Amino acid sequence: MEQHYNNYGLYSKEEYFQRELNLRKVQIEKLGRQLIKKLGSKNLKVLEIGSANGILLYWLQELFEFEVYGIELDPISSEYAKQLIEPDHIFVGHTEKAPFIDGSFDLVIMNQVIEHLPDPIMVLHAAKKALKLKGALYVTTPNFGGISFRLLKDKWKNTCPNDHISMFSVKSLRHYLHDAGFKNLIVRSVGLSITSRRKGKAEYKVSLPKALNLVLRIIGKFLGLTKFGDGLYAYAWKE
Numbered sequence: 001m002e003q004h005y006n007n008y009g010l011y012s013k014e015e016y017f018q019r020e021l022n023l024r025k026v027q028i029e030k031l032g033r034q035l036i037k038k039l040g041s042k043n044l045k046v047l048e049i050g051s052a053n054g055i056l057l058y059w060l061q062e063l064f065e066f067e068v069y070g071i072e073l074d075p076i077s078s079e080y081a082k083q084l085i086e087p088d089h090i091f092v093g094h095t096e097k098a099p100f101i102d103g104s105f106d107l108v109i110m111n112q113v114i115e116h117l118p119d120p121i122m123v124l125h126a127a128k129k130a131l132k133l134k135g136a137l138y139v140t141t142p143n144f145g146g147i148s149f150r151l152l153k154d155k156w157k158n159t160c161p162n163d164h165i166s167m168f169s170v171k172s173l174r175h176y177l178h179d180a181g182f183k184n185l186i187v188r189s190v191g192l193s194i195t196s197r198r199k200g201k202a203e204y205k206v207s208l209p210k211a212l213n214l215v216l217r218i219i220g221k222f223l224g225l226t227k228f229g230d231g232l233y234a235y236a237w238k239e
Contacts, residue, residue: 017080021055028059035107036064038235039136044106047071047130049095049123050113054081061085069105071098095126105130110139114173115164124180131238137182139234143189145169146230158230170227173234182236189229 036042044066048057051070054077060066069089072078078092091098108127114120127137142158143149144167149159158164168176174187 017053024055025059028056029063032060032064035138039107041106045104046107046109047100047105048109049127050110051081051090052077054084056111058084069100071095071100095123101126101130103129103132105132106135108137112140114139115141115166117166120166120176121180124176128181128238133238135238137236141168141232143169143230143232145227146189147228148230168232170232173232177234177236183239184237186235188233189227190231190233191229
């Protein structure tokens with residue numbers, strides 16, 4: 001996380017953190033409403049595995065009054081999270097060792113985390129153990145069965161050999177969730193990020209005319225109806 005903040009030379013760590021906090025509010029509000037609709041309840045106890053700097057949990061708490069907890073391996077990220085939510089609600093360490101794995105949660109979130117895990121199935125089992133009966137897991141991850149990876153390979157922004165070590169398609173993510181014992185699986189692809197590229201460790205965005213960007217957005221919406229969108233999201237239930 002420290003390196004992540006240092007990549008933004010125009011800002012100090014604190015300035016970038018505050019900027020990110022403000023920028024993500026609208027996006028997280030939209031997600032919160034989707035989660036309430038999908039789970040059928042406004043009174044949710046939520047655990048985020050890979051809670052990073054705590055921004056997602058903070059806005060879910062502030063906007064929807066969810067009871068929020070986080071697990072994060074990186075101590076630097078966790079210090080930021082502890083500024084935003086109850087410090088005792090953030091566990092620093094491996095998921096399977098967290099005291100929160102107690103069968104009391106309505107929802108577990110793994111947002112752009114599973115691709116970083118050397119043993120995804122172990123963490124999925126821990127997520128299931130954390131949930132109460134009828135609780136749900138929400139997962140997002142890049143789609144390595146999507147159109148951008150098929151076309152760009154190692155030039156796509158999400159191809160990070162030293163970082164993204166577990167790669168998923170619609171089929172393989174469904175397989176992992178099933179093997180972890182989850183039921184009523186919903187796995188979908190979404191979006192198009194073909195203009196976001198990688199060269200070595202650097203990310204950059206290809207500039208295109210407005211008309212072409214509009215065409216790509218339309219294509220992205222269509223891809224969301226197929227298995228070839230560039231992102232994946234999944235809901236899975238404990239029964």
